[in-house]
Amino acid sequence: MIIGTFGQDLRYATRLLVRSPGFAAVAITTLALGIGAATTIFSVVNAVLLRPLPYREPARLANLWVDLGVGAQSLPAMSPGDFADYRRRSRSFEALAAGAGGQVVGATGALTGRGGEAERVDVSPVTASFFPMLGVDPIYGRHFTAGEEAPGGPKVVILSYGLWMRRYGGDPAIVGRSISLDGLDQTVVGVMPRDFHLWLPSEAFLITDSQIWTPLQFDYGTPLPRNFTFFTVFGRLRPGVTFGQAQSDMDGIARQLRAEHAELEAADMRVRVVPLQEDVVKHARPALIALFIAVGFVLLIACANVAHLLLARATAREREIAVRGALGASRWRVLRQLATESLVLAAAGGIIGIGLAWIATRALVSLNPANLPRLDAVRIDATVVLFAIAASTVTAVFFGLVPALRAAGIDLNRTLRATGSRSGTHLRVRNVMLIGEMAVALVLLIGAGLMVRSFTALQQVRPGFEPAGLLTFRVALPLAKYRKPDSRIALLREMEDQLRGLPGVTDVGLTSQLPLTGSGPLSPFAYNEETARNWESETSDGRGVSPAYFRTMGTRLIAGRYFDAFDPRDQSRIIVDETLAARAWPGESAVGKRLQVQPNGTPKPFAEVIGVVEHIRSHDLARAVRPQIYSPLPAVSRLFVVVRASTEPASLTAQVREVMARLDPDLPIDRVRPMSAYLADGLAQTRLSLLLMSFFGASALLLSCVGIYGVFSYAVGQRTREIGIRMALGQEPWRIRNLVLAEGLRMIAISTGIGWFIAYAVTRVASTFLYQVHPGDPATFATMAAVLVSVALAGCYIPARRATRVNPTIALKAE
Numbered sequence: 001m002i003i004g005t006f007g008q009d010l011r012y013a014t015r016l017l018v019r020s021p022g023f024a025a026v027a028i029t030t031l032a033l034g035i036g037a038a039t040t041i042f043s044v045v046n047a048v049l050l051r052p053l054p055y056r057e058p059a060r061l062a063n064l065w066v067d068l069g070v071g072a073q074s075l076p077a078m079s080p081g082d083f084a085d086y087r088r089r090s091r092s093f094e095a096l097a098a099g100a101g102g103q104v105v106g107a108t109g110a111l112t113g114r115g116g117e118a119e120r121v122d123v124s125p126v127t128a129s130f131f132p133m134l135g136v137d138p139i140y141g142r143h144f145t146a147g148e149e150a151p152g153g154p155k156v157v158i159l160s161y162g163l164w165m166r167r168y169g170g171d172p173a174i175v176g177r178s179i180s181l182d183g184l185d186q187t188v189v190g191v192m193p194r195d196f197h198l199w200l201p202s203e204a205f206l207i208t209d210s211q212i213w214t215p216l217q218f219d220y221g222t223p224l225p226r227n228f229t230f231f232t233v234f235g236r237l238r239p240g241v242t243f244g245q246a247q248s249d250m251d252g253i254a255r256q257l258r259a260e261h262a263e264l265e266a267a268d269m270r271v272r273v274v275p276l277q278e279d280v281v282k283h284a285r286p287a288l289i290a291l292f293i294a295v296g297f298v299l300l301i302a303c304a305n306v307a308h309l310l311l312a313r314a315t316a317r318e319r320e321i322a323v324r325g326a327l328g329a330s331r332w333r334v335l336r337q338l339a340t341e342s343l344v345l346a347a348a349g350g351i352i353g354i355g356l357a358w359i360a361t362r363a364l365v366s367l368n369p370a371n372l373p374r375l376d377a378v379r380i381d382a383t384v385v386l387f388a389i390a391a392s393t394v395t396a397v398f399f400g401l402v403p404a405l406r407a408a409g410i411d412l413n414r415t416l417r418a419t420g421s422r423s424g425t426h427l428r429v430r431n432v433m434l435i436g437e438m439a440v441a442l443v444l445l446i447g448a449g450l451m452v453r454s455f456t457a458l459q460q461v462r463p464g465f466e467p468a469g470l471l472t473f474r475v476a477l478p479l480a481k482y483r484k485p486d487s488r489i490a491l492l493r494e495m496e497d498q499l500r501g502l503p504g505v506t507d508v509g510l511t512s513q514l515p516l517t518g519s520g521p522l523s524p525f526a527y528n529e530e531t532a533r534n535w536e537s538e539t540s541d542g543r544g545v546s547p548a549y550f551r552t553m554g555t556r557l558i559a560g561r562y563f564d565a566f567d568p569r570d571q572s573r574i575i576v577d578e579t580l581a582a583r584a585w586p587g588e589s590a591v592g593k594r595l596q597v598q599p600n601g602t603p604k605p606f607a608e609v610i611g612v613v614e615h616i617r618s619h620d621l622a623r624a625v626r627p628q629i630y631s632p633l634p635a636v637s638r639l640f641v642v643v644r645a646s647t648e649p650a651s652l653t654a655q656v657r658e659v660m661a662r663l664d665p666d667l668p669i670d671r672v673r674p675m676s677a678y679l680a681d682g683l684a685q686t687r688l689s690l691l692l693m694s695f696f697g698a699s700a701l702l703l704s705c706v707g708i709y710g711v712f713s714y715a716v717g718q719r720t721r722e723i724g725i726r727m728a729l730g731q732e733p734w735r736i737r738n739l740v741l742a743e744g745l746r747m748i749a750i751s752t753g754i755g756w757f758i759a760y761a762v763t764r765v766a767s768t769f770l771y772q773v774h775p776g777d778p779a780t781f782a783t784m785a786a787v788l789v790s791v792a793l794a795g796c797y798i799p800a801r802r803a804t805r806v807n808p809t810i811a812l813k814a815e
Helices: 002-019 021-050 080-089 130-134 161-168 243-260 262-267 276-281 285-316 318-326 331-367 382-408 412-417 424-459 485-500 529-533 549-553 578-584 649-663 675-718 720-728 733-765 778-803 808-814
Strands: 061-068 093-100 110-112 123-126 156-159 178-181 184-191 212-215 231-237 269-275 470-476 505-511 522-524 539-545 557-560 573-577 594-596 606-613 628-632 638-645 669-674
Touching: 002 021, 002 331, 021 285, 021 331, 021 382, 021 675, 061 243, 061 276, 080 093, 080 231, 080 243, 093 130, 130 231, 156 161, 231 243, 243 262, 243 269, 262 269, 269 276, 285 382, 285 424, 285 675, 331 382, 331 675, 424 675, 424 733, 424 778, 470 649, 470 675, 485 505, 485 638, 485 649, 505 549, 549 638, 557 578, 573 578, 578 606, 578 628, 638 649, 649 669, 669 675, 675 778, 733 778
Parallel strands: 123 212, 156 184, 539 628, 573 606
Antiparallel strands: 061 231, 061 269, 093 123, 093 231, 110 178, 156 212, 178 184, 470 638, 470 669, 505 539, 505 638, 522 539, 557 606, 573 628, 594 606
């Protein structure tokens, strides 16, 4: 019976909407935009924040951070000795596993020989327990064995799915065969699954999501300082063990290690057990939550607008509803019919909204915003569709409840006797919703305005170099061919000479790591007795550079000189940045000072400062993260090359590749891109937030304008008789127009005040997203309020103007 009645209600609701195509189109389009925007942002939130990492029981996975004193190094980096002790002593972990940087263990990733031309690949050595700890098995072959971890053990590798398909054609027979890595034969023992990725926090630089994995063959008996940290350590908690219990366990072991090793005691070493999922998404979470709240506001405004339409429609249908009540329809029956109409509107809006979300999601993924993890997992799946259905249902209740209750509660006798529709309460309800709608719109507009100002300020930041005209690439020297440092130095000099000879090239520089490409190695330092005693309480970014590097990058020299060809390739002479100079020797010249760069007891603990350069934004364009120490580039096997040209940098790509191929066909290069691309990556997440906030603000403004127009059009219609009497008594049209506009201005003033108050509270919480802009910036608040007031007045003016054209005779006869 109930199902049959609901079917009748559904058919009747559909017929009514078909008979009113204009009303249906506006309502459905408004809902589709709101639901589509909300579904799009939820698809990102679901993929990045809510969906578990694609490992076995990911909630039990942890990343281990090592803190070396207050304000010093805090990174997911641990010494091999500490890792061995934690693995042996811990009772909270089912397994501990580690990975290390290729540069530390000598794997440069030069893939050569059969299967294609030489190419640079990312290589990460990991312990045999690494993949079993994650719960991921190779699709072909096997895991590494414990015996393969032994120093000097078998040369074996596991390939990523992408490399296996691209270079080896997806041939399963590759397992058991040899490939040439760094000029050495390596036996392939496994191939990872297609969807396997190693998800890491942005601070992890010692291990990457690599194309080739090798066993971590490290001699744990090597006498290394315990504060020499180059392992990234992961763990899987035992069943039933909480992260709090694991933290207590590790705290106890850390106390033991501090008591056993003087360098750990001096550094006040601590270990933090951090859930891996939380660590991966921690930087993206605040921005995504803020965007989700913003899109919720847009959906709220869309619901308010549809509620306005339904209220007006309910007023027009009062006589129809009264007749139905007089013929025996109960209030519940009328309420259910009106609720069904709301559900039909919401369902149509939801279906179109899902389609819009699918299009928007694809566009969002194509933007490929940097620093947004797990972007490849963003898609419209069952969870997202369920969210869209839930959002449609909730919005149907929200925008349909007040109009339905209002319509179902009409007075039958009054309505049937009345010759027109009058409802002051109805208008007051609409006014309250409109004030709230405009206030929310102002909040979004102010948020968008602050983002625009912040992004503009961020674009004007000098990163510490001149990015225009710079082409960069990474090169790896196969150690099998260039074992001796002298051979590597000779090759690098020849490379610089040949690159400088290219048409349009003005200079060439080399560095161990480019700005904005990751954390890189850290260099502790001390400048007085206290910092020397608490070694590693001060930490810098350590970089090796060629003599021409700063000149090529366009980095300003503040004092002293750059390196030259006669400076030794060690840390006896260094260049520091202005941040370190100001911290160590405030008010003094740093040139000629001695800085401690090795702990006490080492042969050469001090280095002479020969120059001071401006600070380079190596990590974040919005802030200076750490001071910097530069030393002459040693005879490394992996480095970045910077080429400055007077022409468009990208136009040199083919010529650069030809030069490198002539030097050595087995010399792979990768990441060939202009330096400006790294700057664009650094701005990508802010740019994405700006685009979305601007879209939400514009949508809110447009919807509010529609709502204002609808409310005042309805108000003018309700006051037709009053306006007719006024005009019949001789009142001028401009006074009537001003009367309507005054009512609009009153509502606009109230909504502006409420919006300012809410925005001031919200933007103070969101101040971390802003750069060089105060969250309560008066100019932005005033400008956005002016925009809202202008648009709102435009929405009021048309109904006000129409009011002055009312014919008094017709208006009075209609009543």
